[in-house]
Amino acid sequence: ASAASARSADWTPFVYPTQVDAACGSTVVHVTFPDAKEFQRFLPQPDGTVVQQITGTLYTTFATDSGSSITVNLSGPEKNILYPNGDVETIGMGRYGNGLSPEQAAELGTPQIFFTTGKIDVITHPDGSITPVTVPNHVTDICATLGAG
Numbered sequence: 001a002s003a004a005s006a007r008s009a010d011w012t013p014f015v016y017p018t019q020v021d022a023a024c025g026s027t028v029v030h031v032t033f034p035d036a037k038e039f040q041r042f043l044p045q046p047d048g049t050v051v052q053q054i055t056g057t058l059y060t061t062f063a064t065d066s067g068s069s070i071t072v073n074l075s076g077p078e079k080n081i082l083y084p085n086g087d088v089e090t091i092g093m094g095r096y097g098n099g100l101s102p103e104q105a106a107e108l109g110t111p112q113i114f115f116t117t118g119k120i121d122v123i124t125h126p127d128g129s130i131t132p133v134t135v136p137n138h139v140t141d142i143c144a145t146l147g148a149g
Contacts, residue, residue, distance in 0.1 A: 014038040014054055022099040022113050024143030027064055029113060031099070034071065035059035048084040053077070060097055062113065068146045072097060072115050086126035089133070096120050097142075104130045111141035 016033040023029065038056035045051065055077040063069035074097040081089040097115035105112045107130045108122060118136035125131070143149040 008041075010041045011039040012041065014040045014056070016058075020099075022062075024064075024113060024146065024148035027066075027143070027146075027148035029099075029142070029146065029148060030063045030065075032061045032063070033058065034061055038075075050082040052080040052082065054079070062142050062146060064146050064148050066148075068148070070142065070145050072142075074115055087123050089121065089123045092116065092120045093118075100130070101128070104128065108132050109135060110139055111143055113142040115140050115142065 014036070016036045018032070020031040021028050022031055036058050038054055038058050040052055040054045043051040043053065056075065058074045058076065059071055060074050061069055061071045072095070074095050076092055076094050076096060078093070078096060079091045081091070083089070095115055095117055097113075098110075099113045100108065100110070102112060104124075109132065116136045117138040119134055120136055121133035122135070123131040123133060
């Protein structure tokens with residue numbers, strides 16, 4: 001917590017689950033966070049919007065039951081803007097990763113599980129649909145890298 005306290009008391013640890021399961025077609029991908037030292041803070045705005053800032057270190061491992069795996073530095077930083085209407089705008093800089101439903105991936109024009117380098121800006125709506133604002137040219141398909149799908 002020393003990195004958070006060096007900033008100010010409003011930064012708190014961002015807690016990741018032990019494991020998340022995602023899908024590459026019919027292949028299950030186990031996602032773990034072996035080095036997760038990220039911090040967040042929430043900045044309420046006068047119009048009811050809340051800005052969530054996330055910064056720090058995040059390494060993420062993607063693995064299949066067949067034994068293929070990849071560990072990626074996804075340290076961002078990232079900013080989420082939570083709008084009063086329920087929309088969430090995610091702005092990732094540097095390295096950003098995500099896992100989407102097949103429908104969301106089609107809307108965004110990305111693989112289902114991917115990471116990017118450069119700025120990505122997407123809006124997720126309460127119904128689960130996604131609107132791309134900016135999608136970088138550098139998108140890595142985690143499923144293809146794992147030989148899954």
